[in-house]
Amino acid sequence: MAYEPTYQSPQFHGGDGMVTPSGSIESQQGRCTLDEPVTETIMRDLRSIGMKLKYVMLPRAREDKGQGLREWDLWGPLVLCLALGIMLSMHAEQASLAFGLVFIIVWVGSGIVTINALLLKGKISFFQSARGYCIFPLVIAAFCSLMLNVIWLKVIFVTIGFTWATGASVNFMSELLPEDRKALGVYPVWLFYVAIAWLILIS
Amino acid sequence: MALPPNWERYTTEDGKEYFHNAALNKTQWERPSCDEVPLASLNTSDVFTYKPSAADLEVPRSTAKSQELDDLFMGVAASEPTELVSLKEGPGDELSSSGRSTNSALPKASLPTLQGAGGGLGFAAGFAAGAAAASAASGGDGQGSAPTFSSWLLLLAQSLFDVSTDDVVRRLKLLVPYPAQDRSTAEELRTRPDFYGPFWVATTAVLFLAATGNFARLIESPHPSLFKADYSLVPLAASLVYGGLIAVPILARVSVFFTDEEVANIDFKKIICVCGYGLAPSIPVSILCIIPVGFLRWLFVLGGLALSLYFIKGNLLEDISVKVRWLQLTLIAAPVILQVLVFFIYRVRFFAGDRD
Numbered sequence: 066m067a068y069e070p071t072y073q074s075p076q077f078h079g080g081d082g083m084v085t086p087s088g089s090i091e092s093q094q095g096r097c098t099l100d101e102p103v104t105e106t107i108m109r110d111l112r113s114i115g116m117k118l119k120y121v122m123l124p125r126a127r128e129d130k131g132q133g134l135r136e137w138d139l140w141g142p143l144v145l146c147l148a149l150g151i152m153l154s155m156h157a158e159q160a161s162l163a164f165g166l167v168f169i170i171v172w173v174g175s176g177i178v179t180i181n182a183l184l185l186k187g188k189i190s191f192f193q194s195a196r197g198y199c200i201f202p203l204v205i206a207a208f209c210s211l212m213l214n215v216i217w218l219k220v221i222f223v224t225i226g227f228t229w230a231t232g233a234s235v236n237f238m239s240e241l242l243p244e245d246r247k248a249l250g251v252y253p254v255w256l257f258y259v260a261i262a263w264l265i266l267i268s
Numbered sequence: 269m270a271l272p273p274n275w276e277r278y279t280t281e282d283g284k285e286y287f288h289n290a291a292l293n294k295t296q297w298e299r300p301s302c303d304e305v306p307l308a309s310l311n312t313s314d315v316f317t318y319k320p321s322a323a324d325l326e327v328p329r330s331t332a333k334s335q336e337l338d339d340l341f342m343g344v345a346a347s348e349p350t351e352l353v354s355l356k357e358g359p360g361d362e363l364s365s366s367g368r369s370t371n372s373a374l375p376k377a378s379l380p381t382l383q384g385a386g387g388g389l390g391f392a393a394g395f396a397a398g399a400a401a402a403s404a405a406s407g408g409d410g411q412g413s414a415p416t417f418s419s420w421l422l423l424l425a426q427s428l429f430d431v432s433t434d435d436v437v438r439r440l441k442l443l444v445p446y447p448a449q450d451r452s453t454a455e456e457l458r459t460r461p462d463f464y465g466p467f468w469v470a471t472t473a474v475l476f477l478a479a480t481g482n483f484a485r486l487i488e489s490p491h492p493s494l495f496k497a498d499y500s501l502v503p504l505a506a507s508l509v510y511g512g513l514i515a516v517p518i519l520a521r522v523s524v525f526f527t528d529e530e531v532a533n534i535d536f537k538k539i540i541c542v543c544g545y546g547l548a549p550s551i552p553v554s555i556l557c558i559i560p561v562g563f564l565r566w567l568f569v570l571g572g573l574a575l576s577l578y579f580i581k582g583n584l585l586e587d588i589s590v591k592v593r594w595l596q597l598t599l600i601a602a603p604v605i606l607q608v609l610v611f612f613i614y615r616v617r618f619f620a621g622d623r624d
Contacts, residue, residue, distance in 0.1 A: 158496040166499055177471075183422075184429040185464075216492050245432035249464060256472060263479050267486065267497040 114141045117198050142197020145204050146171045149261075152207045153268045163268070170260055171200065178253045185250050187242040199237075200261060202229035207265045219266065227262040231255055275300050428463040428537070436465055443548055443579050457545075457583055461537045466544015470509050473547050473554075473610075477505040480554040481618035488560055501618060508613055509547065512606040516543055519602050527592045534590070534599070542584040543603045549575040550610060557619070565615060573611040577604060 118141070146168060154163035175197060182189045206226030210219040234254050242250040271277065274291040288295045438453040439462075478501040489495040517536045524531055553572035557565045580603050590596050 157499070159499050162499045162503075163497075166502055181429075181464075181468075184425050186426060214493060245434070248433040249431070249436060253468060253471075256468075256475065260475050263475070267479075267482050267495075 110140065117141060118201060120198075139197065142171075142175075142200075145197065145200055149200065149204050149207055152204075152211050153264055155211070157268060163264075167261075167264060170257075170264070171197075174257045174260065178257055181253050182238065182241060182250045185242060185246045187238075187246075187250055189238075189241050199230050199234045200258075202226040202233075203258065203261050203265065206262075207268075210265060210268075223262050223265050226265075227258055231258045234258070272300055425463075428461075430460075431462045431464055435462070439465055439545060440469075440548060442583070443545065443575055445575070445578055449582065454583060457541065458538060461535070461541035463537075463541065463544075466513065466541050466547075469544050469548045469551075470513055473550050474502070474505040474509050476551050476554045477509070477614055477618060478502040480558050481505075481614075483558050484560060484619050487558065504617070505614075508610055512610060513540065513543055513547075516540070516602045516606050520599055523595050523598045527590075527595050529590050529592060529595060539584065539599075539603065542580055543606055546576045546580045546603065546607055547610060549573075549579075550614065553611070554614065557615075565619065569611050569615045573607060576607045576611070580604065580607065 149171070150164040150167040153167050154160040157163040179189060203223070203226045206222045209222045213219065213222075231254070235251050238254050239247045239251055271287070274289050276288050276290065278286055278288060280286065284297070285299075286295060286297050287300055289300070435453075435456070438450060439457055442450060442453055442457065481501045482497050485498065486492065486495045517539050520534060520539060521531075521536065524534055549572035553568045556568045559565070584603060585600055590599065
């Protein structure tokens with residue numbers, strides 16, 4: 066045909082690699098994001114990461130029951146995972162093995178926990194970044210335990226971090242599972258955080 | 269404001285907007301109103317707003333494609349209205365929507381065919397049911413472009429995880445011999461093996477074996493700050509446990525290949541299931557083995573091994589009735605050797621220098 070349409074897609078961002086459901090960007094509908102300055106793109110992503118972190122860290126601020134975590138992105142979890150890996154492998158004898166182990170446990174572990182929920186017929190979407198952000202308390206605990214060398218303080222910090230992270234994740238997960246299987250889906254989440262907490266404690 | 273399905277908005281060089289419908293091949297200047305939903309096109313909102321009842325399962329394939337998909341995929345979803353509500357949320361989650369459409373997939377009627385099919389690694393019945401369902405999905409429309417293999421796989425995997433918390437707890441209780449054995453659960457384990465138990469018992473075992481090995485070293489080291497964690501215990505435990513769990517059915521399958529025994533006579537799922545649950549005693553044993561007394565550790569390990577073998581004998585070995593003698597021995601020996609190896613290697617390799 067003769068016309069050349071200028072393709073406009075209200076549902077997808079142009080240039081920043083993030084796919085967000087249309088419900089969350091009503092204010093940006095129709096705007097082409099390729100034209101905006103780079104700083105604005107970065108600031109928007111940073112703000113979004115900050116918002117999610119705040120969401121994870123402050124359970125009381127949660128009015129919308131897990132809605133805020135439905136938009137997914139993988140930058141935050143990647144940064145957290147790298148930070149954790151670096152911190153845990155810094156003083157280790159087998160540094161590369163330690164780092165690799167942290168990476169594998171975090172990413173493969175998250176994947177397996179998600180697949181497990183899917184197979185149990187939970188209503189979960191594969192790219193939930195929830196678990197990625199929920200390790201943030203444990204990352205803080207790892208940082209604190211790196212600074213201090215007193216073993217009892219380490220244990221306390223890790224326990225606090227573990228409880229916090231597990232609490233956030235377990236609530237989120239148990240809402241998505243059918244009634245008679247909640248424990249089956251929640252147990253792997255608990256195991257996942259135990260594994261990470263253990264890694265922090267023995268480093 | 270979202271456009272109705274199949275409508276796209278374009279702009280001319282002068283900046284005027286016009287709308288084009290790809291399905292009807294219609295172009296117009298006016299914005300289409302949202303109630304112009306064409307019947308012939310299939311889109312996600314059509315599928316998910318349909319609320320079937322059990323009677324609809326018997327309805328023969330009608331002309332509307334959405335009806336066809338719903339019969340197969342919503343199954344007895346009448347009892348799960350909440351699932352329908354949540355599915356409307358995320359238009360951006362392509363993967364999840366194709367996953368979820370197969371979530372409540374199999375109507376309950378066909379589940380027994382999957383689970384009752386003791387047939388070997390072929391999973392023949394599951395394949396047939398899953399392929400039928402999945403090919404109808406791809407016959408649907410763009411949404412069905414998610415590969416049929418993965419939807420078939422999802423259906424199959426879901427059937428293997430079709431247990432409730434109570435089921436798993438009861439199966440784990442089978443490991444403890446003292447109160448009388450729960451015959452009904454044992455029967456259930458035979459006819460409806462699950463993979464949730466074996467997989468998560470194995471994973472927990474890997475973590476606990478590696479963790480307790482390291483804790484034991486921590487306790488034994490002269491000073492906590494001198495302790496260097498041995499991370500290599502994790503890959504070791506993982507290869508031992510996961511490798512063994514995979515090797516046993518493969519070994520069984522290969523052995524069957526060399527005889528003319530019917531593959532369908534051997535239930536490989538059950539072998540994996542029982543071997544997996546049989547590893548469960550290693551978890552409490554590993555916790556107890558933190559105690560740094562050499563012979564006590566041997567005691568615990570042997571006790572755990574005994575529990576494990578007792579469980580396997582009760583649930584797996586009695587059913588093996590094959591004609592060829594050496595095959596029978598292999599099928600009996602393989603799970604036993606797995607358990608023995610796990611417990612022994614744990615005891616010997618994971619603890620460095622304990623006091624006797």
